[in-house]
Amino acid sequence: MAKRKPRRELRTECPPYPAEALLLEVVEQVAGKTVICTSPGLAQFGAAVAERLPQAAVHCHYLDQYRAQLAADYWQNRWPNLQIACAADITVSEVDSVAFPFSVSGEADLTRDFLQAGYQSLNLGGRLFAAIDNPSDSWLGEQLRRLFRHVERRTYRTGVVYLGTKTDPLKKVKNYSCEFAFRDQGRLIRAYSRPGVFSHRRIDPGARHLIDAMQIEKGMRVLDVGCGSGVVALAAACRSDYALVHAVDSNARAVNCTQRGAMLNGLKNITTELNCSCNIQSGGPFDLVLANPPYYASFRIAQHFCEVGRAALRTGGRILIVTKLPAWYHQNLSTWFDAVTVVECRGYFLFGGTR
Secondary structure: OOOOOOOOOOOOOOOOOHHHHHHHOOHHHOOOOEEEEEOOOOOHHHHHHHHHOOOOEEEEEEOEHHHHHHHHHHHOOOOOOEEEEEOOOOOOOOEEEEEEEEOOOOOHHHHHHHHHHHHHHEEEEEEEEEEEOOOOOOHHHHHHHOOOOOEEEEEEOOEEEEEEEOOOOOOOOOOOOEEEEEEEOOEEEEEEEOOOOOOOOOOOHHHHHHHHHOOOOOOOEEEEEOOOOOHHHHHHHHHOOOOEEEEEEOEHHHHHHHHHHHHHOOOOOEEEEEOOOOOOOOOOOEEEEEEOOOOOHHHHHHHHHHHHHHHHEEEEEEEEEEEOOOHHHHHHHHHOOEEEEEEEEOOEEEEEEEO
8 A cells, every 4th residue: 555645735625525635635746838637526636636736737627617617616717727627628739647536436437538538638748646535456457457557546545546547649540439320300400419428329218208298389498408419409409490498508519419419410599508507508598498417416517407498488478397306396396387287207307387
């Protein structure tokens, strides 16, 4: 087991997630003029590097705009050399150090995708630090050994930190994105998805039920909240060339996927927006809001979708939400909407409400 050094004290009251806390164990070894990292929390590792290396440019990359804004608001430009950004891809090149915290419950393809992107961004001789919150890990180590000639492993009580040095250019770049197809009312619709986007590589059953239940009429303005890969927005846009569909998500890759899906199907009536607030910037007011909220975060995201939907709808407009867990909606949907309805379909529940 690696000898434990005293953890660097951060000027923060919010503790980092376990894997990011492990990276703080090796922060003294991070060097160079340009550093890239990610964070599941508030960019605590990036802030520690920025404090220690004031002449370095430290880039903390997020896929989700909401988390990026939380981190930026938390640090309030305390470190001028710390840049917090939300984007679909890491675009910084000629990097000296890369650091990624991973969770044992994370998405495998997203981990591989980030490792490959981090490796490609490194200068020859640059180092990649990868931490995982599993002291018995072997899987992440195997992924790193596919990239690096030599991988150093440091085991701690709460997980493992790996270190690899880039000695060669990557011989083969793997594409982790995919295209898939589904049918709606006899039309074959092509979709595009990437790791980190909800329901990667397939149409989610909840989205399928939402598509089957929605009624799209000529001239309608439709909002897809939390669009993911865009399958619901694509289906809505395909129902009528004269319907205007606006797809919104806080995940930069989700917006990218929806844009790509619109292009694959030749759709001109879809617009997209990267947005994590309750105020939709364009396309409204809407006649119909469609939502397939995720189940994590104790329904805080479901509440956010309801608040977005109410603010975006015209008077008399309708929201349609799909879920497998109906109790919260039974109790709360009438807070924002009138004439609440519910229909059960094969284990899913389709709730409707009118503003």
